[in-house]
Amino acid sequence: MAAGGLAGLLPAQTQLEYALLDADTPQEKDNLVYQYLKKMDSRERDLTVPELGGDLQWLNTEGPISLHKDLCGKVVVLDFFTYCCINCLHLLPDLHALEHQYSDKDGLIIVGVHSAKFPNEKVLDNIKSAVLRYNIVHPVVNDTDATLWHELEVSCWPTLVILGPRGNMLFSLVGEGHREKLFLFTSITLKFYKEKEQIKDNSIGIKLYRDSLPPSPLLFPGKVTVDNSGERLVIADTGHHRILVTRKNGQILHTIGGPNSGRRDGRFSEAAFHSPQGIAIKNNVIYVADTENHLIRKIDLELEVVTTVAGIGIQGVDKEGGAKGEEQPISSPWDVVFGNSISGTQEDDVLWIAMAGIHQIWALMLKDGKLPKGSDLKKGVCLRFAGSGQEENRNNAYPHKAGFAQPSGVSLASEEPWNCLFVADSESSTVRTISLKDGAVKHLVGGERDPLNLFAFGDVDGAGINAKLQHPLGVAWDKKRKLLYVADSYNHKIKVVDPKMKNCATLAGTGEASNVIGSTFTQSTFNEPGGLCVEENGRLMYVADTNNHQIKVLDLETKILSMALPILNAEACDVPDNMPVQKDKIRNLPKLPKSAPKIQLPSLTVAPGQTIQFLLKLTLPPDSKLNEEAPNSWFITAEDDTWLLQGQYLSGEIKDVSCQTLIPFQLPRSCLSADAILAINACLYYCSKGSSACMMKGVSFSQALQIASTNQGSLTQVELIHTFLTN
16 A cells, blocks of 8 residues: 555645635536546546455445455545544534435445453454444444554545555545545546446345344433432433333333434324433423434423424534523433522523534523523523533533533532533543532543543543543433432443542442342443433432443342343233223233142231332253243232232243243332232243143242332332153
8 A cells, every 4th residue: 555544645635635626517517526536536646545454344234345355346435433422423424414315226335443451342242233323324343552543644634545446545534524525426426437437336245134033122321310200210211213102110101202214293103203312201201302302302291392492403502502591402322310500599500411423511591590600591501601612521520611521421410519420422532510609610520630641441440530520421410419420331330429538339240231130239340321310318329321222220228130121011000090901901811720829928917009020030940941922921910909910011931941930010100008919820831852842831820919008119129930740
């Protein structure tokens, strides 16, 4: 290759760029690019790209791709990206539009060259998750050691390099916001080489990773929050482009949007989101950071309507704001939290926004009010509160002079002496504070003192700057204990920070990206957790375990991590507590064989509204296997106490006996007697491995309930264990 990497393109392309600025018509621009290509194509020696190593890992393809063999005769767009980078994400809509306009049959191929910033991003499984999460449908190569990046002397993310049909470098585009040039350069390059008959129309072996995955109730949930009562959860089911409102046992109350992305206000059934992230709930109103639509949306649970309150639906570049919300362009909002203005007479009259796309913290005024170091503001105004817009880790007494680097999580501590916002500043791998008295931005934990060093990451417990994080995405304040919890996403951990001592320690997770429910917090594992929240009473923490497609529940008092919250699309879940149970639902439940043993469980003291999680663990006889084609199931009955079944999910599948099946049950808030009996039943079909004989077996667990008026805690777990014997 000619020396200098991308620098070899610079003289000629700079001349072209200046000439394009003076061009008045599209025809003039087309002609300038055409003449540039004639000049580049007639060079004595091509600026060529070296072949990618044969041992690199590929995604969305049937196998490794050779740039100089498989892609010979194609115009190739190389996208040097790393999946944490917001600017790289901003570029994806341009690439989606380009590959929608030109296919491999037309002679165009886009190849993502993943060149990691963080160590966690070098792991193929994590890149797979990102490819799925961001709906990337072109080939992606994991250039683990950034070999091609260094060969071409690429200097920043994202960088696009456009190649001709001989692997000859023609153009480079650095950063985001070059859509017009990308389409201009690509279209004229295809035209130029088609005229020279150098474009081939053969197909490239594309095999999308997403097509190999089983369906899941949640897909990359980014954030989770809980209402003040502790009874309702709101989940940003990001990959399904929807918002779920559930009971604390996982039963769905409302599904808003999804499963496809879009941008529509209206009734719940017609509303659409695009990769929503942060959510905040108060009473029956939810605000949503609709990230890839660049909007803030409002959900009214009483009217069952979605409206837009900030943003215009396209990525904004304004770093000041000040217009009415629905007229104010914004950029990739990632999290939201309620707060109070300094002159407001009402609580929660401000919505704070982590504006990841322009590295700032913004405010949406929900009522008339005033911000620290600001003037009086009218309801509906949306504006910058902190951050210069420069991507950096800069602390400053003046909020507009401070710098953030892709802030992705915000949490409020309104009480003294804190009275601040906590910010998960992902790209600087820090947690920062913003005073709500004077707007001063200060460091809490992580990172380092040089504001321009965004590579000070790691996994180290310690105090202040000695603690190290890796791309944290979420923070949650625990009012009861006066502690801050951090989703240390790329370390696959939940950390706890004492803001008084600035001490940061691992609370849960081993650092391994996997999905293990251990007997303690530190034996359990996560996979890039993106968000978390704590109940008002401080008992339970909910974690959006993003790449495990789950919400995990941590009991902060017992230090037990329970099974993932089941997401139950119960037909009965919208039934009010005082409605009778539908008779046909009971009639349709399976029948247990007469030989099924009945196991009496110890009596359990519970309170109205309490959640019980039954953990069913069944063992088959030796040399037996579950018949997966048969209707293996669990179901709940209460012969003399049918009032217990109001609004419950009465049955479910048993798919695998090698692990526990979680059966959720929530007592009605109004109980009709002080004691009751619940039966949890299981019906299995299994076969002997040595013969063709198959058996139907069952078991019934009888759970006596003593219903007390005092609170017994919000969650109780009961193990249901049985071993089936050989006939």
